[in-house]
Amino acid sequence: MEFMPVERVRRRIPDATVVRLPIYLRILVEQADEKVEWISSEGLAELAGVNAAKVRKDLSYLGSYGTRGVGYEVAFLVYQIRRELGLTHDWPVVIVGAGNLGQALAGYGGFGERGFPVAGVVDIEPAKVGSVIGGVRVRHIEDLAQIVHSRRVHIGVVATPPGAAQDAADRLVSAGVTSILNFAPVVLVVPRGISVRKVDLAVELQILSYYEQRRAGVGLHAVTSNDAGRGASA
Amino acid sequence: MEFMPVERVRRRIPDATVVRLPIYLRILVEQADEKVEWISSEGLAELAGVNAAKVRKDLSYLGSYGTRGVGYEVAFLVYQIRRELGLTHDWPVVIVGAGNLGQALAGYGGFGERGFPVAGVVDIEPAKVGSVIGGVRVRHIEDLAQIVHSRRVHIGVVATPPGAAQDAADRLVSAGVTSILNFAPVVLVVPRGISVRKVDLAVELQILSYYEQRRAGVGLHAVTSNDAGRGASA
DNA sequence: ATGCACTCGTGCATACATTCACAAAGCGGG
DNA sequence: CCCGCTTTGTGAATGTATGCACGAGTGCAT
Incomplete structure (x- = not known):
């Protein structure tokens, strides 16, 4: 229980989401280049190699910018993510x-x-x-x-x-x-x-080494991921 | 409730821990080079920029290789982490x-x-x-x-x-x-x-951009971290 | 031999993240 | 205008990770 700040501090975006937003952004920009105007959470999830519910929740932290039954307008989402990430200007x-x-x-x-x-x-x-x-x-x-x-x-x-x-x-x-x-x-x-x-390149390789080495032991186990879920499938 | 496999599949190490082990390893090797023979979870935590309890829990997944009242033998820990990460041989x-x-x-x-x-x-x-x-x-x-x-x-x-x-x-x-x-x-x-x-370098920079941009808003907020806790203090 | 100082190992509470599942909302066809 | 199809936004359930707090060993000094 605590006093509410007079001006809302701006909703904090979870760290895990912040890591994925740049990935969504890149994909959306690519889609825009290919003249795709609308995209569903399902479609974006597919391209980003993550779960659709995760995409929706991530995007919901930016605001309610989707249209039910339709999806998200690519250009608008690009704008919103850019704004949220502070990419409206250059950072030398x-x-x-x-x-x-x-x-x-x-x-x-x-x-x-x-x-x-x-x-x-x-x-x-x-x-x-x-x-x-x-x-x-x-x-x-x-x-x-x-x-x-x-x-x-x-x-x-x-x-x-x-x-x-x-x-x-x-x-x-x-x-x-x-x-x-x-x-x-x-x-x-x-x-x-x-x-x-x-x-740290060596660290990344050592992490791969761990899963590689486990593979030798027992055939179980899925796929490594840094911070955003990277993809399996084929 | 499930049958215990005849041969223990080898305890799975949590992903978050796998990411930190290479960091501990690097630090431990440096310490060994400086002729440090023993290190406490507190000491290692300090050098790795993480919490001491986390270090102990992480290391406990490898086994009980510490000595109460004393700490961990550096050379032995190096050996155990190498073994667990599969670094006992080269990976071309x-x-x-x-x-x-x-x-x-x-x-x-x-x-x-x-x-x-x-x-x-x-x-x-x-x-x-x-x-x-x-x-x-x-x-x-x-x-x-x-x-x-x-x-x-x-x-x-x-x-x-x-x-x-x-x-x-x-x-x-x-x-x-x-x-x-x-x-x-x-x-x-x-x-x-x-x-x-x-x-992905651009992604890393964009993540920094986010926190940089937030800084402009309200002065709160601590320190970014990739996957292992990276350090503040001074 | 006993006590004290120190540090590990870990159960438990809390925080954070992911995923499911479904009501609410928009769209298009008739 | 209404109905059925689609897809969002989000509560609630589950899974994972963190950090505290403390019991249990260990070593050293007396």
């Missing part, structure tokens, strides 16, 4: 670490297209500074704060070797970044309120 | 797609070191065939089955453009691969029993 990102991975990330055009233009790439190694990757010149890490401020960067990507990752994160945070995508196999320690997500 | 992987990402993955030495040597890289583009990346010569995708069989590959990595991903997955499956790590922003459809995990 800064990449720390111009090694193998940092270069691949900067060179991979998909970021910009999807609303996350690379505002800068920095490295601590003077030898790496100056080279151009993906149309962006690598700058020294000392310039990080300047880049973050001038380009209004909120999201940083850590693509350094493990030993340098915490330092990179610290620098990002003190430069004013509030969200970090971490590719280094390290648990970052950050102040409360900073969002961190990590992508 | 084959990478489909020799583009930007495929090259970065093949070139990144971390795979081999962690028990996932690159058994081969294939591409459908004849122009890419023949070049050498990360010490491995790129071969044509027609050779996929041959590589999978001769090198006993169970795990495939899809690093193709979105449009080619499903085809890559189909070829991997029919070549005999039973686990797939998918980097393409596509929901793969695979037969039952095939494990798939996906890594």
Whole structure:
């Protein structure tokens, strides 16, 4: 029992749903490209590899945007999901670490297209500074704060070797970044309120190894899933 | 109520735990390198950015390998986790797609070191065939089955453009691969029993965008997490 | 030998997520 | 205008995961 805030804090969307919304969004955009104007929860569920009831519940957190007996209007849903995810404007990102991975990330055009233009790439190694990757010149890490401020960067990507990752994160945070995508196999320690997500290739492979290894034991077991249900069938 | 199988099927480890075990493992190996011989659930929890009770419960699925009043023997835990994850031997992987990402993955030495040597890289583009990346010569995708069989590959990595991903997955499956790590922003459809995990950079950024955008609204809210609790504090 | 400090292992309560199942609502045909 | 078909939105049931709290071992000091 508690006082109701004067202005509703905005309905919180469950974490599990937040993870799936970008997937729905991608599918819906593809459908829109193919001139599909309406889609049912069943149809979307099929394409996303999840249960239809889950799709409906997920979408219901955005509001009641479906039409009974018909389905959801694709373009409208795209708009609503974009709005909810904060994708109505670009989010420039800064990449720390111009090694193998940092270069691949900067060179991979998909970021910009999807609303996350690379505002800068920095490295601590003077030898790496100056080279151009993906149309962006690598700058020294000392310039990080300047880049973050001038380009209004909120999201940083850590693509350094493990030993340098915490330092990179610290620098990002003190430069004013509030969200970090971490590719280094390290648990970052950050102040409360900073969002961190990590992508660890070795961890993913080890998880696969577990299920692979179990397969050898007894034939039971279905399908692995990261966070959103990924698909079986055939 | 059910008959007990004659031979215990091997206690199933909850998915959430399977995701954390590789993280504990990495930390424990680091500790071992630093000559730390014993660690408490509290200590490990601190380093992994999770709750101590969670660590104990997770480890209890492996068996009762701790010593009350003392903690866990690092080397022994490393051994047990490796065994449970099936990391007692190498798992060669084959990478489909020799583009930007495929090259970065093949070139990144971390795979081999962690028990996932690159058994081969294939591409459908004849122009890419023949070049050498990360010490491995790129071969044509027609050779996929041959590589999978001769090198006993169970795990495939899809690093193709979105449009080619499903085809890559189909070829991997029919070549005999039973686990797939998918980097393409596509929901793969695979037969039952095939494990798939996906890594989608755009999705990760969009999730960060959501929390970033909420931050603008009201100051509440803690920290994002993929699947294992990632850390706050400072 | 006894007691004290410490840490594991786990039952239980709570929180979160998924799925089912069905009433309510919209659409189109006659 | 009404009926039957379709599909949403959501309560309730089930399943999974988290975290607390505490009993039960273990080691060390006296």
